[in-house]
Amino acid sequence: MDVKKCVIIGSGPAGYTAAIYAARANMDPILYTGGEPGGQLTITTEVENYPGFPEGIQGPQMMEEFRKQAERFDTQIHYNLVNKVDFSNGVHSLTLDNGETIHAHTVIISTGASARWLGLPSEKKYMNLGVSACAVCDGFFFRGKDVAVVGGGDTALEEASYLAKLCPVVHLLVRRDEFRASKAMQARVLNNDKIKIHWNTEALEVLGTESEVTGMKVINNKTQEVSEIAISGFFVAIGHTPNTKVFADFINLDENGYIVTEGKSTKTNVEGVFASGDAQDHIYRQAVTAAGTGCMAALDAERYLVEKGII
Missing domain, CATH: 3.50.50.60 (FAD/NAD(P)-binding domain)
Structure with missing residues (x-):
């Protein structure tokens, strides 16, 4: 069985940042964009509050830059939707919308939340x-x-x-x-x-x-x-809906459907599964905080793989 070191689900600031860090750590990440590549920033025009862009940047352009940077470090990006998971074993299984099943030692969930x-x-x-x-x-x-x-x-x-x-x-x-x-x-x-x-x-x-x-x-x-x-x-301002339903049978969610993580980490209740971005953050919901947790998730996943002797 071909088992990937790291699979990332979602392609907003959290997912792409996780991919950049994971790729640089030789984790050979595979990223599945989901049904909305780039996340909520693709429906945002001017972004003026993300550090490093003094003149501002268009949301779609910003996510294109994120994607290019992830690909620069050889992240494999696929435009598929993960519509079923099985986290009941040590090796995690993900079923794509084309029927293909992928196996991974670590999974980083970065599926975000959709505004109502x-x-x-x-x-x-x-x-x-x-x-x-x-x-x-x-x-x-x-x-x-x-x-x-x-x-x-x-x-x-x-x-x-x-x-x-x-x-x-x-x-x-x-x-x-x-x-x-x-x-x-x-x-x-x-x-x-x-x-x-x-x-x-x-x-x-x-x-x-x-x-x-x-x-x-x-x-x-x-x-x-x-x-x-x-x-x-x-x-x-009538709330957001976290895109986490597909994980509900295995991952602990709060009363509003957001993924519960341990302490200040991105660890979920399932070993080897980590969560970042708006799928687990109902407080800040900013591109820069999502990117930060994407970094954290990749570092947590790397430590997990090292502890298991996989890398």
Whole structure:
């Protein structure tokens, strides 16, 4: 049986960084990109907060550079989806979407998490033209402009608080008459004069020109009143879904589906299986932190292979 030293599942900043480190450590990594090569950064336009790019860089271009660097060190990259795993034995099995089965001593999971959207056609139309799911990533572009945030949980309130430092007015759309967020976070928002809360309100449509968002159409669920509000940015903050379902039978997940890792390491509950990036990080969710955990996962996997006498 042909057993690979290291297989990496996922191709965002975490996966590609893990590949770079693993390849340089003579682990001969094989990376499977999954259904969304490059991850969430491929739907991001300008990235200005990643170190080393003083003029900023387009998200897709950045991921292309990551890929080239991984390939430079002879990472084998395959555009397949892993749709089944078996981590019940010492050697791990992965089944691809083409039916092929791969065996590996170590597996690094870097499958990321997908932002939840409202499902509005206009939301998709204005993606990267004013619609975003990350205030920390994109808030700077709306400095001095009015924006909206959708959601009533901790994430939404954190996003609204962050944007209030940059924007004159932050319209917070809450579909119920109460928050789901922690009391401390609620107090922070309720005491912020820049945040205008719209209770029992949902977005019906994002409005704009061919090149930018100019407003939104909303409805009050109690009065059924429909109104339009002028904004330049529309931030959806209703949570993320980690892409971890395929591992659920073997890997410990938290109540939201994120992979649980041991302490400050990337180790999972299964020997030889490591997790990095947004698949195990529901707090920071940044490209630079994902890349950092990708590095950690490769180093943890290397130590495991050395301890087992495989390399």
